[in-house]
Amino acid sequence: MPELPEVETIVRGLVPRLEGAELGRARLLFPPLLRRSSGSGLAVLEGKRVLGVRRRGKMILISCEGGWTLVFHLKMTGQLLLAGPDVSVDKHTRLIIPLRGRGLELRFRDVRKFGFLCCLGPGTESSAPELDALGPEPLETGGAAFARRFRGRKGRIKGLLLDQRVVAGIGNIYADEILFRARIHPLTPAAALGDAMLGTLWRSVRSVLRGAIDRKGSTIRDFTDPDGEPGDFQSLHKVYGREGKACLACGTPIRRIRVGGRSTSFCPNCQREPRRRRSRH
DNA sequence: GCCACTGTTAGCAT
DNA sequence: CATGCTAACAGTGG
Numbered sequence: 001m002p003e004l005p006e007v008e009t010i011v012r013g014l015v016p017r018l019e020g021a022e023l024g025r026a027r028l029l030f031p032p033l034l035r036r037s038s039g040s041g042l043a044v045l046e047g048k049r050v051l052g053v054r055r056r057g058k059m060i061l062i063s064c065e066g067g068w069t070l071v072f073h074l075k076m077t078g079q080l081l082l083a084g085p086d087v088s089v090d091k092h093t094r095l096i097i098p099l100r101g102r103g104l105e106l107r108f109r110d111v112r113k114f115g116f117l118c119c120l121g122p123g124t125e126s127s128a129p130e131l132d133a134l135g136p137e138p139l140e141t142g143g144a145a146f147a148r149r150f151r152g153r154k155g156r157i158k159g160l161l162l163d164q165r166v167v168a169g170i171g172n173i174y175a176d177e178i179l180f181r182a183r184i185h186p187l188t189p190a191a192a193l194g195d196a197m198l199g200t201l202w203r204s205v206r207s208v209l210r211g212a213i214d215r216k217g218s219t220i221r222d223f224t225d226p227d228g229e230p231g232d233f234q235s236l237h238k239v240y241g242r243e244g245k246a247c248l249a250c251g252t253p254i255r256r257i258r259v260g261g262r263s264t265s266f267c268p269n270c271q272r273e274p275r276r277r278r279s280r281h
Numbered sequence: 282g283c284c285a286c287t288g289t290t291a292g293c294a295t
Numbered sequence: 296c297a298t299g300c301t302a303a304c305a306g307t308g309g
Contacts, residue, residue: 001288112304
């Protein structure tokens with residue numbers, strides 16, 4: 001499930017123990033994980049130090065000496081874990097990179113194998129399509145710039161929130177929570193939202209994502225931080241996973257529909273149906 | 282056993 | 296360009 005708040009939680013957990021660490025020899029247990037690499041795979045990393053760990057959208061970027069950058073995407077079930085070498089390695093572990101002198105390993109674990117890793121050489125970071133196509137960071141974008149990404153667009157607002165090219169980092173859970181907070185129906189065409197509502201949407205994006213980061217993310221099934229600790233924002237979800245339960249604002253049963261193939265939960269009273277185009281008669 | 286469902290997103294058809 | 300469906304994979308629950 002890792003969306004922006006979960007990925008941010010992972011990055012914050014990695015920073016103190018990864019930055020400055022020297023990488024050992026990587027063991028790639030599931031080679032298809034490595035989607036893009038310049039030259040000889042991960043061998044180039046051995047002996048290099050980690051200079052920084054940061055997040056871009058839902059991706060984790062680990063920059064190393066020599067201008068090399070590791071880019072992880074966790075997709076549905078990926079995890080980055082810090083474990084002692086004595087901790088058992090299960091069948092879902094896809095990559096192990098020892099951290100020399102720290103008694104720790106960085107491990108990538110991914111039950112469904114959707115996740116990927118890119119190992120980008122010096123100067124190639126901006127040419128990676130995975131990064132290049134991403135929209136702006138929602139927590140670093142002002143209200144006017146945010147509104148501009150949506151204003152006048154014909155697509156449904158939920159679909160646009162999920163589109164990583166429009167804005168980076170929002171996934172299915174937080175899209176529903178954001179729309180509930182903004183009191184916007186998920187099927188509303190973006191073009192039907194005036195600047196006032198786009199402002200409300202922008203503030204909802206920020207408060208929901210910040211609140212979730214404060215709670216260290218949502219654990220629905222298997223999300224954990226690098227130490228294996230779950231988040232607890234799921235206890236504050238207003239609509240996701242609450243189909244049939246009473247809306248916490250008005251008591252109306254939460255409904256679940258499908259929008260663009262994605263399960264979508266909302267309150268039919270708080271989030272009013274967009275005006276349908278009426279056929280003339 | 283079978284079927285539906287799951288937090289992502291790339292690719293392809295319409 | 297927009298929208299909608301499927302696949303990639305594995306596990307869970309009815």
